[in-house]
Amino acid sequence: MSVLIGHGYLSVDLFFVLSGFLLSLTSSASFNNHLFIHDYKAFMYKRFCRIFPLYIVATLLYFFLFHFGEVESLIVNLTLLQGVFSFSNNSLISPGWSLTNEWVIYFFLPLAFYLTWKIRNKAWILILSSITIFIAISIFRNDFLNWGNSYSLQKIHGFNPVILFTRGPSSFLRTIADYLLGIFAYLSFERIKKRAVLLKYSAIPLVVFLFFKKTDILIILLMPFFMVHITERNVINRFLSSKVVYFLGLISYSLYVNHFLFIDTYDKISKSFGLNTNNYLIISACYVATGTLIFSTITYYAIEKPALKYLKKMGERFI
Template sequence: MIKKEIKSLTGIRGIAAIYVAVFHFYLHYTQSNSNNFLSKNSYLHSLLYHGYLGVDLFFILSAFVITLTSSKYFEDKFEFKDYKNFMIKRWIRIYPTYAIILIVTFFYSGQTHRVGNFLLSFSLLNSLFGLPYLVGHFWSLSTEWVTYMTYPILYRLFSAARLLKWQLLILIGILILYSTCVLYYKEYAIQPFSFVINGGYYGLFRCFGDYFLGVFAFKIFSHYPKSKEIAGITSIVIIFILICLLSFAKADLLIVILFVALILSLTNDNNVVSKLMSTKPIYILGLISYPLYLIHAILLYYLDYLKTLLSIFYGYNNFYLILMLLFLALSVIFSYIFTFFIEKPIISFCNKKIHRVG
């Protein structure tokens, strides 16, 4: 019997959220002070700058977990009742938290003049129409919401056509990601094979490609049980290779493919990395990962105030590591409070209402 929750996957989600937060801090840090020791070291710069790939790990994990819990409803049939229940569960999971943080961001980030964009953002359909976001990293919420809308339909169509073959899934995923990179590179002149793609139709295709890889990972997991044992043995090697690749440019596509191997390795409860990701502190980090992903950006708006305060004690050139740790600590604390005192009670309330109506 397949478990509904794999704790190590929840844990790695928390690590991905921290990695994205570090990336956003680093961008803010290098923009405000380009003469710093982090950006001078090319390997360290690449490692920190690749934090945007944490979003791809989010997408692949989401596809894996959603397929784990919901594919049975769309494998052999498609009924509107199942589709409605799927979308309601997804709405309860992401929308209340998103709406609250969207409102807070609007009033506390100095963007109250963007009323039209603020109201549009409530629809979560910005990516479908190629429209801007109130806050940059909200693009991933919009693209994933659109992907939720299409996932059951595509899954059923692929299943009916007998196209849910692991070879085809990984091929489609890679082709979508590769094509998106090439087209985005031509239009915006970024590094080829770089996944710094956030928003509009390109962001949507990035999410679609990652979802195909996530479904591929599930198919390997469910149909080839020994694969997780093999991957489990090599989990430390996978982590080592990922860290090495993250330290170099132009390896994004390979890194994202290796995320699949990482996820498969973490489904094995007996390996060292899986046990580490399942420890209570990292598991809790995974539980608060969604609010953490949203909340940390609000704190970035107040980073300059923290910088000024710390400079009184440490001088302007010696406190960035302390500033980053303080930023991460505050992000985790606020996210923890939000998760257990706001998000979970709201989700519980919504689920009770749905059950009563049902």
């Protein structure tokens, strides 16, 4: 069970693969045959509206709670470009590294849509490219490719397919590989759906691999097939379409940005009282889960939703 829970970091990869698929579904048509600056500006503005309002609030909150006085770091973090350079690799909020990766990828995504559409009949190239990237970042672990965690990588030699270790350039490569898989799922959607019998069983090895160590790459490679499968009307689809799951999906960005706030505050409170957190795992889990859910509901309706509505209206005047 600890191995299963330990694979939780792969939810980031699932998020990237899903983002690649959904953005392909909603935006790729604007770039399939051309690259117009107007479409590019509209795409980037939409992504800005989606990410930045809550991110800025969360970053400011973290600054005042945990990093007060680190003004230079705050300024860099507010641009969401920390991690682009090794000397500014510190994210004030823990999920910041993945949001930086996603934001940077957005700048190149329209070009990716344009180029991948040219090879839509050879979408297997995207799978092959992803595999090559994952193998490369699993073998080459050094100061140049991995920032901030080079010390922990010194004991690792040779091939080690644990994607958790990626930081710096290797983390950007990880994000690119995930997005390529999402675009693959989009380009091969109808073709994959025709093999519904095989898709039905894609969840089995995916779940099985979660109980084994060093299976990260295999799990990630199964994600696009599993995503196509759950678009069909089946038990998993009905579960994911339930009101509770739909609501959690609605506030998922808030959940992702906010959950470390409660993990870090619990750690800070525990240390101030000299408590051993291992003795209060149930209490800490309840605090983190309940606090994140309530706070994320508030931030979705108080920040995300109104900010998105306001910024979209503003964008109609300028874009």
